Amino acid sequence: MATRTTGTARADLITDAALALLVERGMRGLTHRAVDERAGLPQGSTSNYARTRQSLLEATVRRLAEREARVLAPGELPVPGAGETAGPQALVAALALALHRYLTRHPELLICRYELALEATRRPELREFFDATGRQFRQPLMTLMTAAGSAEPERHTLSLVAWCEGLMFSCAAGSFHRSVPTEEELRTGFAELLRGMLGPQWALR
Structure with a gap:
């Protein structure tokens, strides 16, 4: 007897197929029918899950x-x-580890991010939804910047996120796509950035 797919498993299958299509074909290739085909599901499955x-x-x-x-x-x-x-070293090490892991193991997720971000600029209703999902990443950083003694944690968090975003774009789709920094280089970069915002205690030792 065949094992039935649970609702959560099917939802993940559908949305993972949608992400794969964004990488392979871009936004124009993301259709309900294409998702069904990519996920190996009967036609109409994606429409039943997401009507519009x-x-x-x-x-x-x-x-x-x-x-x-x-x-x-x-x-x-x-x-x-x-x-x-x-302390400073622990924060720098954690940020460098996460960013290096993203750049070297999951660059396809960055392509999906850029496709969806551009689409959000044309769809105000998606823009609000897209921005809301990003808060889960910004808030922990703002908390850490506050704890680190930042006098302007919101502005400093913006600078930190912008630096990361710029690096990710350059390495995933820009002119440095063949030159992903090492984890050590990322630690140095984060230390330099944080030292400029928060003081000399953020120097790598």
């Missing part, structure tokens, strides 16, 4: 955020107030 294109895009954004959370792992960031384990 907007709902399919929202589900795809949500799945991307879930997969990015596994890679970037906000839970690996130091806990404010935990002494040496939350």
Whole structure:
């Protein structure tokens, strides 16, 4: 007797297929029929799960955020107030590890991110949804910047995120796509950035 696919498993299958299509064909290639074919599901399965294109895009954004959370792992960031384990070195090491893991093991997720971000600029309803999913990554950083003594944690978090985003784009789709930094180089970069914002205690030692 064949094993029945649970609702959650089927939803993941559909949205993972949608992400794969974004990498392979871009936004134009993301259709309900194409997702069915890519996922190996009967025609109409994706329409039953997400009736409209907007709902399919929202589900795809949500799945991307879930997969990015596994890679970037906000839970690996130091806990404010935990002494040496939350000091400058620990934060720099955690940020470098997560970014290096993303750049070297999951560059396809970055392509999906850019496709969806561009689509969000044309769909205000998707823009709001896309931005909401990003808060799960920004808030832990803002908490850490506050604990680190930042006088302007919101502005400093923006600078940190912008630096990471610029690096990711350059390495995934820009002119440095053949030159992904090493984890050590990323640690140096994060230390330089944080030292400029927060003071000399952020120098690598």
